[in-house]
Amino acid sequence: MAEPDYVYIPVQELESFVTRIFGASGCTPVESARIANHLVGANLAGHDSHGVDRVPRYIAWQKAGYIIPDQKIEVISDGGGFALLDGKFGFGQTVAKQATEFGIARALQSGACIVGLRNSGHIGRTGDYAEMATAQGLISIHFVNVAGSVLVAPFGGKERRFSTAPFCIGVPLPSGPVILDFATSFVAEGKVLVASNGGKALPENALITQDGEMSGDPHTLYGPYEQVGPRNASGGTGAIRAFGDHKGSGLALMCELLAGALTGGGTSGPITERGRIANGMLSIYLSPQHFGDEDAFHQAATDYIAWVKSCRPAAEDAPILAPGEPENHRRAARRVSGVPLTKDAWQGILETAASLGINGP
Numbered sequence: 158m159a160e161p162d163y164v165y166i167p168v169q170e171l172e173s174f175v176t177r178i179f180g181a182s183g184c185t186p187v188e189s190a191r192i193a194n195h196l197v198g199a200n201l202a203g204h205d206s207h208g209v210d211r212v213p214r215y216i217a218w219q220k221a222g223y224i225i226p227d228q229k230i231e232v233i234s235d236g237g238g239f240a241l242l243d244g245k246f247g248f249g250q251t252v253a254k255q256a257t258e259f260g261i262a263r264a265l266q267s268g269a270c271i272v273g274l275r276n277s278g279h280i281g282r283t284g285d286y287a288e289m290a291t292a293q294g295l296i297s298i299h300f301v302n303v304a305g306s307v308l309v310a311p312f313g314g315k316e317r318r319f320s321t322a323p324f325c326i327g328v329p330l331p332s333g334p335v336i337l338d339f340a341t342s343f344v345a346e347g348k349v350l351v352a353s354n355g356g357k358a359l360p361e362n363a364l365i366t367q368d369g370e371m372s373g374d375p376h377t378l379y380g381p382y383e384q385v386g387p388r389n390a391s392g393g394t395g396a397i398r399a400f401g402d403h404k405g406s407g408l409a410l411m412c413e414l415l416a417g418a419l420t421g422g423g424t425s426g427p428i429t430e431r432g433r434i435a436n437g438m439l440s441i442y443l444s445p446q447h448f449g450d451e452d453a454f455h456q457a458a459t460d461y462i463a464w465v466k467s468c469r470p471a472a473e474d475a476p477i478l479a480p481g482e483p484e485n486h487r488r489a490a491r492r493v494s495g496v497p498l499t500k501d502a503w504q505g506i507l508e509t510a511a512s513l514g515i516n517g518p
Contacts, residue, residue: 161499166495166496168197171209173193174517177515188248191254192248192250195282196208196281201496203488204282205347206345206346207345208496210498211279213506215279216509216512218433223246223434224247225278227251228246230247230255231243237263238269239273240260242256243276244256247277253436254289256440257290260297261289261295264442268443269444271442280438283299283323287336288336291327295327295442296328297325299324300324300412301322301325301412301438302320302413302417302437303437304417304425305423306321308346308390309342309397309399311406311409311410318425319406319412321342322340322341322412324338324339324341331455333485335479339400341405343363343364343400344359349397350388353379355499355502358373359373359375360373365395378396384501417437420437423437462479466478
């Protein structure tokens with residue numbers, strides 16, 4: 158298979174361009190800048206599945222009324238150490254940030270807080286919210302689901318039942334945070350999107366057809382599509398597989414129960430027709446300072462990570478890395494090289510911008 162054909166866009170130029178797109182779509186300057194910073198930040202971290210490839214989809218959702226600009230979270234219940242919040246279908250980059258700030262403030266005050274968020278637009282890269290918490294010295298744990306989005310087959314099945322159901326943990330350390338962030342599916346749906354736009358190919362067993370055959374073809378999920386244009390998962394008959402067989406499948410189920418059923422935002426299904434989707438997120442914030450001896454925790458964790466990384470690698474050119482280190486390496490490289498986008502993805506963004514009267518850089 159041919160290597161993807163990329164264009165490299167300077168970081169500041171790309172972020173400014175995306176900010177202008179969302180400003181033209183009706184978002185406030187503050188919200189436009191926040192969405193752009195989050196999406197470009199995902200690309201910088203190497204999570205292209207949650208980066209600017211999603212701009213056309215976000216704008217389409219906004220035009221359809223599925224996402225509402227400039228929303229403020231609503232407190233549904235508040236027990237001090239826990240709270241349930243409603244995002245009112247605002248942009249996830251806005252309302253999930255507000256929910257995270259809410260949980261951080263409470264945990265800094267009392268040592269712990271559990272926050273449920275429902276009815277949020279696509280929150281993007283979950284690691285961004287864990288990074289917000291670790292910057293304040295807090296541990297955070299996030300269970301996420303996508304109400305109304307059935308994309309993933311459970312272990313042993315060939316029909317869709319789960320959303321991609323991300324899971325994330327952030328741990329603050331003096332040398333830098335440890336951030337574990339992954340979808341419970343074999344690949345995030347955004348990686349299928351990137352592959353369909355001419356980007357990195359999927360593993361040949363990432364998807365499963367309705368006949369139970371393994372597949373790496375994005376058409377399995379999306380069905381027929383134009384080279385440049387929207388992708389609709391309702392067009393395909395196959396599914397994404399869960400990662401790690403029964404382990405990923407079980408964790409996905411728990412994400413649906415905690416982030417979807419418990420918050421009241423709804424689970425991935427059953428649904429009769431595909432329309433608005435919404436993220437749910439159950440987050441737990443813990444303060445090591447309140448929990449016990451913070452310095453001792455930092456030392457024990459640092460020593461343990463160093464010992465784990467001292468393991469002799471199976472391949473000499475591939476040292477053991479802690480969660481979050483690959484993202485740090487990519488950020489450093491991409492700030493120099495620019496953000497790589499496939500030509501098809503870039504063309505899609507340019508066309509979306511043009512539809513709003515915005516000229517490309």
